[in-house]
Amino acid sequence: MSVAVSSKLNKTVRDQYLKLPQDGKAQVTYVWIDGTGESLRCKTRTLKCEPKTIQDIPEWNFDGSSTYQSEGSNSDMFLIPARMFRDPFTLDPNKLVLCEVLKYNRKPAETNLRYTCRETMDKAKLSHPWFGLEQEYSLLGINGHPYGWPENGFPGPQGPYYCGVGADKVFGRDIVEAHYKACLYAGVKISGTNAEVMPSQWEFQVGPCEGIEMGDHLWLARYILHRICEDFGVVATLDPKPITGNWNGAGCHANFSTEVMRKEGGLN
Missing domain, CATH: 3.30.590.10 (Glutamine synthetase/guanido kinase, catalytic domain)
Known part of the structure; x- marks a missing residue:
């Protein structure tokens, strides 16, 4: 059975680093759907303290040309935090945040179907x-x-x-x-x-x-x-x-x- 190389890394060694204190800071992993409409992407940043609500998490930009979401000539896109969860991989106080995606002009990306779904659900609330x-x-x-x-x-x-x-x-x-x-x-x-x-x-x-x-x-x-x-x-x-x-x-x-x-x- 073919097994991923990363799974063979020593998890005990990894765990000793995950136990280190964070000095009050929080890691927030932004998760979004890429241009395929099927695959997920993620990247992580540090916040000065644990976010308590979704409003505490700032927007973030990324290179959409590397996620099939824009052309290389104008690739800046924005991650808009939509819903926050606890992070089961790095534990409290760290968070996972599911994001909507906006294009450079602040319009929803073509694969940001959450935007249109939210509009429909608001009408049916x-x-x-x-x-x-x-x-x-x-x-x-x-x-x-x-x-x-x-x-x-x-x-x-x-x-x-x-x-x-x-x-x-x-x-x-x-x-x-x-x-x-x-x-x-x-x-x-x-x-x-x-x-x-x-x-x-x-x-x-x-x-x-x-x-x-x-x-x-x-x-x-x-x-x-x-x-x-x-x-x-x-x-x-x-x-x-x-x-x-x-x-x-x-x-x-x-x-x-x-x-x-x-x-x-x-x-x-």
Whole structure:
């Protein structure tokens, strides 16, 4: 199984540095969606003290030409803090902050779909829309081969893997449990997890979230998943069909209701 080189670094050595005091300062990691509309990017800065609200976190600029979000001739773009979470990787008082992206002219970037989503959710706020999201994903080695599968050949047919228990039925539970705990620490509204139909495929659920919260908490949960997979030396993919043939696909199922639907006599 091909494993990422970074996962082989000595984590005990790293931990001795993570325990050092920060002299009251806070590390804030800005997270945003790049120009592909699918991949996440991040960079970190120091603030003089722990931010208590999102308003305490300043805007920051970055080079959009390196993230598929602008041309090289005019590449300055802006990260606008949108939602703050605790950082499960460097711990308190450090933060993760999900950001919107503006172009040099302060207009939303083409892939800043949070901007238009927020406008829609503001119009619907009196309906109190709730979302429950079920995110499926697959674990792969760096070589793109499903984690835990035989190097040559395939595992047994699908059937025993969904919600399975046992070393011959589930692959990568350590990653799943680490992700769950990290999301809880961060303040992500993760509500469950289970092994899925294809071996090395899993699902986590986020919600219920109201309005724009749905995307913020889902994207941060994805970010945390990718970061945890770095430590374990594997790749989490959201590809809807990572393996061709008679193997289960992956998606993100959405459950939705409004306040009227949830009341007695509404739709359940």
